[in-house]
Amino acid sequence: MDFGLSEDQLLLKDTIKRFLAERCPTTRVRQIMESDGAPERGLWRELAELGVAGVTVPAVHGGLERELLDLALVAEELGYAATPGPFIGAAMATVALVEGGDAALQQRWLPAMASGDALVTVAWGEEHGEWSPERLQTTASGNRLRGRKLMVPNALAADAIIVAARDASRPGLWIVERDAVGTDIQALAVNDLTRRLDSVTFSETPAVPLPGGAAALQRVFDAGLILVGADAYGGSRRCLEMASSYALTREQFGQVIGAFQAVKHQLANLAADLEPSLALVWYAAHAFDRIVDQSTRHAAIVKAHMADLYDRITRDTTELHGGIGFTWEFDLHLWFRRAIFDRSFLGEASYHRERAAELAGW
């Protein structure tokens, strides 16, 4: 019984953390936010060199062949640093190919993804907040896709898109290559400028089915939920640190504001809610890896719980900073916006709580 991280895991986490502290300070984050996307690929390649793009890719394809828990640790550090880039779409696409692709597809894409040379993302959500495979409207008929996807991470930059759609019998996954006929990609105006989202409309777009797509669907989705949860934890951790630090430096009424009990209690409440949630994120990732029958429900729970927590922490942290917290120049809104992404992407918290209730048979 050892509910903790291994030496290797601590090393991976620490390596990514130190890299980001040095190579991705908020000045670079802002540069990328205000650009059109090119510098993102540069950062993504740098992260790929450290293995970030191939954590769960099999070694034979150039990856680290590690598990979702390891990837979640990476996600946490990326969240802590508000790292711009295509991580979430790429991570979900990797799960799709590893668990649902055949040898040919895997050979074609995984090595290039792991090295950062190729970018693959996932298209899942549709209009009216729809993320449930049973209700998706995007169809695949004779391996031609028709429908409109919203909230697709980095579609404009992607070399391929893995699409959740339904054929005559059931939901599954298809892969569409860049510049495929009948694909119309439009950038969306987004609040989180570190993680761009696009809409993708398919009109008789030729696509290749993932042979194991139907079975992999739930796994891809669950992995996404857990990684968003891990991102939320990392960002929340960062915000609590910023709030504590500010409370110890900002003086008003003759003392640092952290000496006021109301401020202390706000911070204590955040810490008391944040600290226990780490074990929940770890367990969910561990379940995905090793206790599969608990995976789907834990993924839903983690997403809802962490999204709400991140939401609350970014709000309280901003309030605690007073006026300066509301400025563009101050970095805090970077995380506030990322909390907006985390609460929205893959569906909102109450949807996942309802799913968890159903999965429990209530």
Place this chain on the structure above:
Amino acid sequence: MDLSYSTEYERFRAEVRAFLEEHWTEADRNSSPPPDGAAALMGAVVRSDDRATAFRLKAIERGYLYRHIPKTYGGGEQPYDPLKSTIIAEEFRRAKAPGEVFGQGPSMLAPTLVEHGTEAQKQFFIRDTLLGTLRWCQGYSEPGSGSDLASLRTRAELDGDFWVVNGQKIWTSNAIDADWMFALVRTEPEAPKHDGISYLLIDMKTPGLEVRPLRQMTGESDFSEVFLDNVRVPKQNLVGPRGKGWIVSRSTLKHERALIGGSFLTRRTFDGVVMMAQAAQLRGQPAIKHPHIRQRLVELESRLLASEYTGYRLLTMQARGEEQGLAGMVMKLFTTQLGYDVSQTAMNVLGDRGALARGDLNTPDMGMFSYAYMWALGVLIAGGTANIQRNIIAERGLGMPRDAASKR
């Protein structure tokens, strides 16, 4: 990350189970009526009858109970192994077998004596305390000294070979049934606040000591006020040096917080609320079908899982010899708030029937949840109020400075 126990530990679990099957049977379990009151609500097996005592002696001898107390004082004395302690606790719970006696004597006083007591005190008190045949109450809080415990005013003055004690204690749990009290008293009135306190062991039968039950919100009297009027206490009953009582007491307060901050009884309550919500009708359908109840239950379950998994995380940190830090510091606040919120959700599930009290047959739960709801409020206050917990977390966990204006 591995939730399974190694072969060594699985073998240990099998040994513990075999011991329990042999020494605590169905007949033993049924040989006494189920308990009542606060301890029972906490899920403790509260028996101290002869059968339970005989079993405990065997369990201690096998090293299953009181592993942290030397054998010479009646303990199990085993090498530190939090995984084994966890396995023992799980298996004893499963078998509903008497574990360590529930109360402040075994959990707080005994370890304090081991650390600070004289040989005579250890020999005289510890063994019977561990078996529950010598019962203790804690004489700490006073009407004027609750959160600010160190401001306490009960005085003890040395008169020859006796400390003469005058004052009043309040919120003394189980004082009515207690044989002895471990108390904090002021012996050095000229010294700075924390340096003027001594830790004294007082026989509850001493002339001048009066116990007055204190009726709590739920209707019973699990607590008392204790009035001390020239109570003469032999000077050998001082634990640790005079004036050093605050330091002596610190270890016991840490134990008390650990005692209250566990999550397994919250799990039982939560599971009970779910079952009730599935069975009870609320305006035409089972309560659990109502969206607001479903949402709330999942929210609560998320926090409960976070609490349980943090328990694994803390256990691992203990086993690895790592500092628990913030993770350990927040658990009392986190779990007591969760416990209250779970009880409150039970009230929502009950709808209007939350107005009915214990024993009413018009409720799906015999009125137990409204009773638990009130108790949950008490638990938020006991052993360090939620606001005190927040101060501690902010100051010791996050580095916030103490309030300059207050006299700590």
